[in-house]
Amino acid sequence: MPEKIKKTGKIKYINKLLTDKEISCVELTQKYIDSIKKENGIINAYVNITEETALKTAETVDEKIQRGEKISLLEGIPMSLKDNISTKDVETTCCSKILKGYVPVYDATVWEGLKSQNAVLLGKTNMDEFAMGSSCETSCFGGSLNPHNTDHVAGGSSGGAASAVSGNMAVYGLGSDTGGSVRQPASFCGLVGLKPTYGSVSRYGLIAYASSLDQIGPIAGNVEDTAIIYDAISKYDKRDATSSGSRVKTVDTLNSSIKGMKIGIAEEYFDGAGEDVIASIKKAIEAYESLGAEIVQFKLPSLKYALPVYYILACAEASSNLGRYDGIRYGYRTDNYKDVNDMISRTRSEGFGKEVQRRILLGTYVLSAGYYDAYYKKAQKLRGSIVKSFQDAFTECDVMLTPTVPTTAFETNYTSKDPIETYLTDICTVPVNIAGLPALSIPCGFDNKGLPIGMQIIGKSFDDAKILNAAYKYEQYAKDEIYKELESGVRI
Amino acid sequence: MVGKDDILKIAKLAKLSVDESKIDELTKDMGEIIEFANTINTAVTNVESEDFDEINNIVNAFHQDEIAESYDRELILKNREGGLDGYFFVKRRSEK
Amino acid sequence: MSWELVAGLETHVELSTKTKIFCSCTTEFGGEPNTHCCPVCVGLPGTLPKLNEKVVEYAVKAGLATNCSIRNISKMDRKNYVYPDLPKAYQISQYDKPLCEGGYVELNSGKKININRIHIEEDAGKLVHQRGDIYIDYNRGGVPLIEIVTEPDFRSMDEVVEYVEKLRLIMKYTGVSDVKMQEGSLRCDVNISVRKQGEKKYGTRTEIKNMNSINFIAKAMEYEFRRQIDVLESGGEIEQETRRYDSGLNITESMRGKEDADDYRYFREPDLVTISISDEQIDRCKKSLPELPQQRLKRFVEVLGLPVDDAELLIKYQKVADYFEEASAGVESPKTVSNYILSQIFRRFSTESEKEEFNISIPPEYLSVLVILAEKKKITSQVARNTLEKMLDEGKTALSFISEEDMQGVDEDDLRRLCQEAVDANEKAAAEYLAGKEKAIGAIIGFIMKYSKGKADAALAAQIVKEIITKEI
Numbered sequence A: 001m002p003e004k005i006k007k008t009g010k011i012k013y014i015n016k017l018l019t020d021k022e023i024s025c026v027e028l029t030q031k032y033i034d035s036i037k038k039e040n041g042i043i044n045a046y047v048n049i050t051e052e053t054a055l056k057t058a059e060t061v062d063e064k065i066q067r068g069e070k071i072s073l074l075e076g077i078p079m080s081l082k083d084n085i086s087t088k089d090v091e092t093t094c095c096s097k098i099l100k101g102y103v104p105v106y107d108a109t110v111w112e113g114l115k116s117q118n119a120v121l122l123g124k125t126n127m128d129e130f131a132m133g134s135s136c137e138t139s140c141f142g143g144s145l146n147p148h149n150t151d152h153v154a155g156g157s158s159g160g161a162a163s164a165v166s167g168n169m170a171v172y173g174l175g176s177d178t179g180g181s182v183r184q185p186a187s188f189c190g191l192v193g194l195k196p197t198y199g200s201v202s203r204y205g206l207i208a209y210a211s212s213l214d215q216i217g218p219i220a221g222n223v224e225d226t227a228i229i230y231d232a233i234s235k236y237d238k239r240d241a242t243s244s245g246s247r248v249k250t251v252d253t254l255n256s257s258i259k260g261m262k263i264g265i266a267e268e269y270f271d272g273a274g275e276d277v278i279a280s281i282k283k284a285i286e287a288y289e290s291l292g293a294e295i296v297q298f299k300l301p302s303l304k305y306a307l308p309v310y311y312i313l314a315c316a317e318a319s320s321n322l323g324r325y326d327g328i329r330y331g332y333r334t335d336n337y338k339d340v341n342d343m344i345s346r347t348r349s350e351g352f353g354k355e356v357q358r359r360i361l362l363g364t365y366v367l368s369a370g371y372y373d374a375y376y377k378k379a380q381k382l383r384g385s386i387v388k389s390f391q392d393a394f395t396e397c398d399v400m401l402t403p404t405v406p407t408t409a410f411e412t413n414y415t416s417k418d419p420i421e422t423y424l425t426d427i428c429t430v431p432v433n434i435a436g437l438p439a440l441s442i443p444c445g446f447d448n449k450g451l452p453i454g455m456q457i458i459g460k461s462f463d464d465a466k467i468l469n470a471a472y473k474y475e476q477y478a479k480d481e482i483y484k485e486l487e488s489g490v491r492i
Numbered sequence B: 001m002v003g004k005d006d007i008l009k010i011a012k013l014a015k016l017s018v019d020e021s022k023i024d025e026l027t028k029d030m031g032e033i034i035e036f037a038n039t040i041n042t043a044v045t046n047v048e049s050e051d052f053d054e055i056n057n058i059v060n061a062f063h064q065d066e067i068a069e070s071y072d073r074e075l076i077l078k079n080r081e082g083g084l085d086g087y088f089f090v091k092r093r094s095e096k
Numbered sequence C: 001m002s003w004e005l006v007a008g009l010e011t012h013v014e015l016s017t018k019t020k021i022f023c024s025c026t027t028e029f030g031g032e033p034n035t036h037c038c039p040v041c042v043g044l045p046g047t048l049p050k051l052n053e054k055v056v057e058y059a060v061k062a063g064l065a066t067n068c069s070i071r072n073i074s075k076m077d078r079k080n081y082v083y084p085d086l087p088k089a090y091q092i093s094q095y096d097k098p099l100c101e102g103g104y105v106e107l108n109s110g111k112k113i114n115i116n117r118i119h120i121e122e123d124a125g126k127l128v129h130q131r132g133d134i135y136i137d138y139n140r141g142g143v144p145l146i147e148i149v150t151e152p153d154f155r156s157m158d159e160v161v162e163y164v165e166k167l168r169l170i171m172k173y174t175g176v177s178d179v180k181m182q183e184g185s186l187r188c189d190v191n192i193s194v195r196k197q198g199e200k201k202y203g204t205r206t207e208i209k210n211m212n213s214i215n216f217i218a219k220a221m222e223y224e225f226r227r228q229i230d231v232l233e234s235g236g237e238i239e240q241e242t243r244r245y246d247s248g249l250n251i252t253e254s255m256r257g258k259e260d261a262d263d264y265r266y267f268r269e270p271d272l273v274t275i276s277i278s279d280e281q282i283d284r285c286k287k288s289l290p291e292l293p294q295q296r297l298k299r300f301v302e303v304l305g306l307p308v309d310d311a312e313l314l315i316k317y318q319k320v321a322d323y324f325e326e327a328s329a330g331v332e333s334p335k336t337v338s339n340y341i342l343s344q345i346f347r348r349f350s351t352e353s354e355k356e357e358f359n360i361s362i363p364p365e366y367l368s369v370l371v372i373l374a375e376k377k378k379i380t381s382q383v384a385r386n387t388l389e390k391m392l393d394e395g396k397t398a399l400s401f402i403s404e405e406d407m408q409g410v411d412e413d414d415l416r417r418l419c420q421e422a423v424d425a426n427e428k429a430a431a432e433y434l435a436g437k438e439k440a441i442g443a444i445i446g447f448i449m450k451y452s453k454g455k456a457d458a459a460l461a462a463q464i465v466k467e468i469i470t471k472e473i
């Protein structure tokens, strides 16, 4: 009997344990539930635990195994969903007061797919309100702490998804990434987080923050698991007009040689990054060189405008996407108003938190008459030039290597600080969303406090397989050094 | 520079009611954020450069004109305790 | 100096697709509240729209039928405003790249009303106000619309009425809409201003919103035209504002002024992708267009020889015009067919929608046979009229009501023979007629009617008799 479920290759390993009947799915699920009950009080990864349905699904899987039926890789694997992914009959709040009590009547496409394979949903994970934040602290349920050090945040906005995996409360989780919300918490918690190419994973059922930037992505303990999940969720969906699905199966090429692969380094990504972070990535670059990759250096000056462009476009779309929370059809409604207009305004002011209201206001401002050209239109033009400069860069390299975040996990009570300062920490992650590219974060070291450092690998559109391949090779190379510290898993 | 009046105008458009006691702080915050957004106006973009159009190159993603069954009204109204007489309902003013 | 009216129209037409513009719910009118709804058209969080292909096809058809050019590349935009009937707080519409641009509708006078653009968008839900409480039904939410925007080309109420009527017919003929005005499937907003005759500059305009009957449009404009003149003549100024027409009081009243005008914050709908239409597709669509009402009107007048008024009445109801065309096949005088339809058959219908439906018990071929019998003078027009009544009552052919007797002696050759006999037998009367005593012919006709048992066509008989008498000289 294994002592622990190993971090590396966890999904395949559990699948084997289940098929070989070394552990039943109910036992496995129960262990995760016990772990949640033990840890969640402090970590606050979950805002809603779906114990009953999890165990019921587990029973179904066990019956299948008992009948001798084959189970798919993700069948019976305990996992979590970020609380902005719609789950039929399970409350979905985006961690906002305005959606408290809202119970979707349909499943998001990603969940529909996983549910049909009997994925065991343990619960809905904590996040910044409407995915607006970098620390999970704008959640109406309070922030989620970093299992590596509870004086620090898990990151955001998919903080709960990351702290759940990192804290042994799920094998993997699905989060959403609009400006880094999967990669940044993965980086803070020492995990792998993938933001797929825009359009490869259906957004149907993902409660929108900024539609042209949002993308659902997995957070898992290792590259192979990430690839398995990506392959399962990257399907064409006729309900999402922007959906194209994936063109390849990424697990098949994970171990392909990266000899001769050109890895691009753009110096702008390293401006303002912490010493520990730069040092770790330098070591990773050396690792890649020893694996036969070629390092290419270049400049990406258009990145300078990526942050304001991101905030203008994301907030503009958000101001429109969040208009529907008016108290009429679902969610919170104020109980003190004088007419319907007053009802709507009060509901929104009482229901949305401070950061969300700030972003709605900014978005409204940049779209309003007289300001549209100077902000929204200008930002769209700059978006075009950022897209173009990435296209140019990828004529010189196959993938790009950057820090995921300039720092390691922030200390708690982070958001009470100056909002602009918070926005600035997204500098490395947002360009990818602006250009619709695939990118992932993978652990590459620790800072002097022992907090994980992540590095980001960016690919061209639909090169998700290539970045997973590059990440896998690095993981294999560095696992002894990096991963022994990160070893996690539920004792079984 | 954004002033209180701008904030109130934008808030009205955004259907947010701004508390009188918080207006100064909000104006200051928003001023800083807008100034930050303003940095894009230092960027020189080609005047002829096209507006960025869309994030992927998909065209003509259509649904066919074939009726699918609508949802049970019970589900449509589920998050409003079933509504009133089959409708979503808003009372003219609150009881309070 | 007299005042001149300047008006432009924005017309919303509900398309006759089976499903809504962004989901697969039915567009059927009515239904219990909130039963034609799904998460998409109620705007539940996380849902995404997907454009109905048929909506694009219909809009292109409407554009081609009104002489617009069609954009090869088009897109959807969000128009943001908060109102309880709009579940997403934005309407998905088109802003700067509408599907169709730059067309016109020609009036009978030959004047062209220019169409600036036609775009596609979604309808809102329906609010029911009761003692200040609001009840909301989203069945209509997401029903596809086209919005047809004209230039301010109208100079009279009559032009507006004629335009709306013509537009309605075009939509109906192309199959783009059922245009049932009572169900609100055609609604107009009117922009209206006045200026002194001869003046070049436009006056300040007001907009009257959401009228769904031609009658109301005319009345509202009449009122608003007078009101603006009164304001200006008493030294006042027109305020740019949005007004609503109260049909009960027959007045327009202010809804909101310019300062409250919405700021819609249009931007590209990121959930939908580019609409791309090739020239070949546009050509194919053009070829699939049926004959349009204006062309049909011309043909009825120029080729089939109908008076304009009659032709207009026929084409007004597509089914009637179709019936007329079928019944006219093989008939010598289509006008006779038209006469039967417009007088005798129409008398049976009391409402517009009955004429529209044109539910009649006999197929057009039955009417053809009857008209041919009458044309060949096998039966008199009196017999034909009576027979048609019976046919309409019982849904049977003409021959099932016409007896052998009815058919005798009335064929033109027989009538000619009978006329000759009558002239021969009434030499005196013939001579008197020749001498200028017009009435003398009566005796000869009387003879003919007596011997034909009243079945001869008296008018035709008189004509033949006159020919015979004058020829004999």
Ligand SMILES: [Mg+2]
Pocket: C093, C121, C147
């Ligand atoms: Mg409109």
Ligand SMILES: [Zn+2]
Pocket: C020, C023, C024, C025, C036, C037, C038, C039, C040, C041, C042, C142
């Ligand atoms: Zn629907």
